[in-house]
Amino acid sequence: DKAAGDMYAKQGRYLEAATFYRKAMQRETIDPDVYLAFGKILMTTKQYKEAPFYFALARRLDPLNIESVVLSAKAIANSVSVDAG
Numbered sequence: 001d002k003a004a005g006d007m008y009a010k011q012g013r014y015l016e017a018a019t020f021y022r023k024a025m026q027r028e029t030i031d032p033d034v035y036l037a038f039g040k041i042l043m044t045t046k047q048y049k050e051a052p053f054y055f056a057l058a059r060r061l062d063p064l065n066i067e068s069v070v071l072s073a074k075a076i077a078n079s080v081s082v083d084a085g
Helices: 002-010 014-025 032-044 051-061 066-079
Strands: none
Touching: 002 014, 002 032, 014 032, 032 051, 032 066, 051 066
């Protein structure tokens, strides 16, 4: 499901990509990259308030992933303010 979501995301078909990422998130074991990819889709579609939640989930599963911190700060900066980000 993640691979299909990645394929649709690269094609710019974000609705289909989000559908496949949601399917991947319903699995018993979830790769932290799924949360990152879904958060990136939310950022691309300007849904900045929901994106930090998925970046936080990715960080919880992979604490050494710096990308989740940076993307979370960008999402907060876009939704609230630059100072908050």
